[in-house]
Amino acid sequence: MRFAGRRIVVGVTGSIAAYKAPLLVRELVREGADVRVVVSPTATHFVAPGALRTFAPTVLELFPAEFPGTWHIEWARWAEAMLIAPCSAATLGKLAAGIPDTAPMLVACALPATTPLVLAPAMDSEMWEHPATVGAVAQLRRRGVWIVPPAYGELASGSVGVGRLPELESILGTLEAALLLGVQQPLHRWDGLRVLVTAGPTRERLDPVRFLSNFSSGRMGYALAEAARDRGAEVVLVSGPTALPQPPGVEFVRVESAREMAAAVLERADTADVLCMVAAVVDFAPRSSSPTKLHKSGQGTMLLELETTPDILATVAQRRRPGQLLVGFALETDSEWGSAQRKLHEKGCDLVVLNSLRWGAAGFESRFNTIAVLSRQGYVRMFPPRSKRVCAEWILQCVQELRSPDAGSGGQAR
Ligand code: C5P
Numbered sequence: 502m503r504f505a506g507r508r509i510v511v512g513v514t515g516s517i518a519a520y521k522a523p524l525l526v527r528e529l530v531r532e533g534a535d536v537r538v539v540v541s542p543t544a545t546h547f548v549a550p551g552a553l554r555t556f557a558p559t560v561l562e563l564f565p566a567e568f569p570g571t572w573h574i575e576w577a578r579w580a581e582a583m584l585i586a587p588c589s590a591a592t593l594g595k596l597a598a599g600i601p602d603t604a605p606m607l608v609a610c611a612l613p614a615t616t617p618l619v620l621a622p623a624m625d626s627e628m629w630e631h632p633a634t635v636g637a638v639a640q641l642r643r644r645g646v647w648i649v650p651p652a653y654g655e656l657a658s659g660s661v662g663v664g665r666l667p668e669l670e671s672i673l674g675t676l677e678a679a680l681l682l683g684v685q686q687p688l689h690r691w692d693g694l695r696v697l698v699t700a701g702p703t704r705e706r707l708d709p710v711r712f713l714s715n716f717s718s719g720r721m722g723y724a725l726a727e728a729a730r731d732r733g734a735e736v737v738l739v740s741g742p743t744a745l746p747q748p749p750g751v752e753f754v755r756v757e758s759a760r761e762m763a764a765a766v767l768e769r770a771d772t773a774d775v776l777c778m779v780a781a782v783v784d785f786a787p788r789s790s791s792p793t794k795l796h797k798s799g800q801g802t803m804l805l806e807l808e809t810t811p812d813i814l815a816t817v818a819q820r821r822r823p824g825q826l827l828v829g830f831a832l833e834t835d836s837e838w839g840s841a842q843r844k845l846h847e848k849g850c851d852l853v854v855l856n857s858l859r860w861g862a863a864g865f866e867s868r869f870n871t872i873a874v875l876s877r878q879g880y881v882r883m884f885p886p887r888s889k890r891v892c893a894e895w896i897l898q899c900v901q902e903l904r905s906p907d908a909g910s911g912g913q914a915r
Contacts, residue, residue, distance in 0.1 A: 512605030515543025
């Protein structure tokens, strides 16, 4: 359970997306968190307080009868993190200015300086793009507040744009990062850095209805893209076919085959500062793909002629410019350490992230992973099994150490 025993105050504020808050609270409780909820008066227009009370103690007023006295100070001290989801435009403005006029604002304004605050804004795109909101978000980011960017899609007004509450998984990922790293420190920010991530499997077509592929879910790569985004990096995610929602706040490039992935990566690799090649690229593709469905002929065998696909990582490594950092992945079933060492040197990576199907929590569909990081400088770090988002934070921590060796601390394994 990702949040076992973690004490979280969830704030729910006035956005239509407040109707999703009970699902979020229920998910946190399911994952082991100890949750308390604070709701603004406007949010009660969109969500029934009874739905929240079903899962956690819930306060609606500034002076709740059931918690007399300075309950907000006690709750703020109790919390290991506060998450406001959805966070309305009004709440963003009031957080920037520090106006404690609702129950969520009261707790947020009393949070100790070392307690991380995570916001998941949701509003119509006009409000998200309004200079007042843009200014508030920039100010809050400077103060070390974690902000999950809203997603693109259909909005309550009927228009289409940026403003939707991101998928719960995305919000919970950022909350995990905040619990691991605490209040965001300028030292750990990656503002202005360009990060390119490949993720998912590729599909190599045999005909219009069949393909060669593998079991990669894309979860590790998507988690890494979101982790880099949350540090302020400009992220490009080149993804093979996956069932995952597109992560908000990253440039998303959908590809199908290894060849398409190679083209998309090589087009963008030159401007990237950090390249994380997480994709499970299919190594062999059919030499030709039939334009029509292949039919069986008799009972005999069928011979498929395969050719190797371009090694994207090795190609990028050959063309790399000074200062670019390259992270490769190695998923193994045997001879793990030897293979990872070989990849580190043969493919020309700075870091190789090793995971083995033999290690406890690991594997394609799993939300968890067990990783080891091997560095060209000669170190090997083995990490305990954790969610893919936490593993992503550890990987970025290793990259951070390569960028500036004295800035790598923090993010201890809990
Ligand atoms: O050789 P192997 O597939 O095990 O190497 C894994 C690493 O190489 C991963 O980082 C993967 O994304 C990358 N790779 C690639 N292009 C390929 C095969 C693997 O970029 N064709």
